[in-house]
Amino acid sequence: MRGIIFAILAGACITLQGVANARISQDIGTWQAATVTQFTGFILALVILLFARDGRKQGFKEVKPLYLFGGAFAAIIIFSEVTAIQNIGVTLSISALLIAQLFLTFVIDSRGWFGVIKQKMRLPQFIGIGLMIAGVIILKL
Amino acid sequence: MVIGLILAMIAGALVSLQNIFNTKVNQHTGSWSTTTLVLGMGFIASLVMGLIFEGADMFTLRHMELWYWFSGIIGVGVVICLVQATKLLGATYAISIVLTAQLGTALLWDSLGWLGLEKVPFTWNQLIGVLVIVGGILVFKLGGGNGTDEEPAKNAKPKQRKALQAK
Known part of the structure; x- marks a missing residue:
């Protein structure tokens, strides 16, 4: 807790x-x-x-x-x-910021750049990014 | 609108890079050594950029209020909370909650317009949008596959494993 x-x-x-x-x-x-x-x-x-x-x-x-x-x-x-x-506004800014942040981390992890341990990206990560982008579009509807 | 989105995404990409760099420093030093270095670098870089773009205007702090000087404390609070949360929950769960709380606070702030920022009226669209984004974060972080931080030693190749154990 x-x-x-x-x-x-x-x-x-x-x-x-x-x-x-x-x-x-x-x-x-x-x-x-x-x-x-x-x-x-x-x-x-x-x-x-x-x-x-x-x-x-x-x-x-x-x-x-x-x-x-x-x-x-x-x-x-x-x-x-x-x-x-x-x-x-704050909500849209933070949303876009987090998507870019997670997406780049995801790319770096899957390529093993900067000597990070290479990690396999599977379906959940793609679905997750897709959902986040969908969420931003809903924010702006 | 588009410029705002692009700037926010530039910020996000740099946060990602910064996190990776800071983690590397942290592995060799400690969290307060790292925090001090990171904030010191940020201070120097901001000062230099300010001098380039604003020149001597940098030193005329018009309408300065007392609490502005103390806002830097928030950054230190972030570090304390992050370190404790990661210790108690593990990185994956801690980060999932941190990201969710970031968005929740953002929505709250827009709706209430605290600190005299322009109020963005609350709509159901916004709440649904934020919930979908949070859903995305949870699927991304907890959906498996991306075997983050929990047991890096187990998945690493033998050579990397040795390096990890040395840390």
Whole structure:
């Protein structure tokens, strides 16, 4: 039960993040909003890291350098998401975002790109993507 | 409308890439080291993009309100909840619920227009659409076939298995 509550809160917070960014962007601009929210998040995470001391610092050296820059995508993610929310509303934005997210993950998993373990995609995954797209069309009817 | 959809899909594709990259970092470090790095990178990238497109305007924060400074905390909350949920439920179930909650919250927000965003009036079409999408997510994630994360070691080839055990 606790796991379910954490999962629901995580999902709610992810959407809330997009909405808050969209709201803040109206006042101070989109790049400014992205910069400010990432900055405060970074400071807080850094403080927690100093107390939690999880993991190993040397670990960073073992990671392929490209993967260390994943966080930089956030700039474009936030800009695109905020602009989408302002144009087409939260529900449609999040729906389209999730379809693209799951679809690309699905392609990467089935091709084994970026050294992920190759996974066979079967009928349920195709039906799932089909249902999601049908859902978006219903949203817009 | 089309531009909004395209932008949302660009965001989604990048989220997918980011998740994969972050997972790689996480395997070698830890979740707080990863989170700190990811948010730091996001901060630098946003600042650079802002300077490119807006120049010195980046530093004039008009109409700044106090709570804007604290919105970054939400991102940290996401990490805490995700880590706990995954630990307690396993990745597949956790992610299924997370995605469902994302959509549910989105519909709620549009209907109520909280935080002064433009209200999108609730219609039954929207509810049915969201339910069909959630159905799709559940079939995708729980329908089997896509043997995600549960026991990667079992399905991996011997060489990969060794690598996984080393982690």
